[in-house]
Amino acid sequence: MLYLYILTTFILVGLLYRAIIKIRKKQRTLESLQVNLDRTRNNLAEHEQQNDALHHQLNTCRIEIGNLKNRVEKLSQYQDVLDTEHYVAERKNQVESFVEATKTEAEFLLEKMKAEIENTRHYLEKLEKNSRLNLEAQARERLGAFYHQAVEQEKLATISKALENKIQGYGLQYVYPAQILLDQLIEGYEDIHAAQQLTEVRRKIKNAIAANKVGQCEYVEENRRLSAIALVTHVFNSKADLYLSQLEHDTVGLFIQALQDDFILINHYGAAFSHARIHESFLKLRLEEFKLAALVSAFKAQQPNEPGELQQQMVEG
Incomplete structure (x- = not known):
């Protein structure tokens, strides 16, 4: 009888210990869930604040877009002027390119002309020398022995x-x-x-x-x-x-x-x-x-x- 009582007591103690462990686990789980819940609430509050800020920025952007549309409508009457300025700038670039190309071509032609002038000068000098030699030869032939005396x-x-x-x-x-x-x-x-x-x-x-x-x-x-x-x-x-x-x-x-x-x-x-x-x-x-x-x-x-x-x-x- 005593043995049965002791065995029953041990069983009850074991069951009680097991129940206590389960209760503690559930408490820890409950605490963890509570922490997660609090964190989620905080995150939700932050997201709501960010959402409010984004809505504010969106409204501000909408206002700025409206203002810009108004300005565009006011400035649209000057579009022809802008187109003209763009055309002038484009033509200016074309003219500058043409001037640069013309300058390069002129420099090339100038160098070519200088070379031709130099060649012509050498040719004339050679022609003059040959003419002088021919005249001297003719004078020698005509004057004969008197050539050296004449010279x-x-x-x-x-x-x-x-x-x-x-x-x-x-x-x-x-x-x-x-x-x-x-x-x-x-x-x-x-x-x-x-x-x-x-x-x-x-x-x-x-x-x-x-x-x-x-x-x-x-x-x-x-x-x-x-x-x-x-x-x-x-x-x-x-x-x-x-x-x-x-x-x-x-x-x-x-x-x-x-x-x-x-x-x-x-x-x-x-x-x-x-x-x-x-x-x-x-x-x-x-x-x-x-x-x-x-x-x-x-x-x-x-x-x-x-x-x-x-x-x-x-x-x-």
Whole structure:
């Protein structure tokens, strides 16, 4: 009987313990559900607040859309003006593109024309040289034994005239009226182009001096030959530089003739040094330098308040 009582007690205690555990689990579940419920309520409240804010923004946007529609209706009368501005801008871009293309084409044509002019100049120089050689050959054939005597007489006459100019000075026949001189020089040139040509001529002069191509001499010994060439080169360039420092657009005729006379006399006296002489091509370069320098000087005198590229290139030259 006691045993049955104890067994019953244990069973009841076990059932009671099990019931307590289930109750605790349900309490924890209930607490968890309550927490989730509270969280859900909070989330719902937040969503409701966000929804209210979105409704407010939506209403604001609707109001702004209405205002914008009103403004568009008011500005629609200016649509033609906007279309015109767009058309003008488009045409402006087209014109700028056309101008750029035209500029590029013009530069290409200019370079092509310069090349053709240079080729023509070389052709004319060659033609002139051939004509001179042909005339000389004809003169040799006609004069026969008297040819050398005639050449010598012509040479002596040229030297005599140069000496006469040096002794008596240069008369008014070498002083050109300023306007006539400018008309002759300015033909085919602009101020900047003349300055560029002057720079190019001076570059050729410097290259000829550096390459020792100013003159020639018939000395066999190299040192004596180079010394004789250097002597006549120095004398000739000293004269040319002196005239150039005094050059003005109304005195270019005097100095051109003076340099030509110096060329004749230097080559004449250079005969004593195994025919040391200046090349005629170098004389032409320096005479071209005189003409271009006079032209640039004239442009400079006409534009005293606009130094610009013209004066800068004269200084750099």
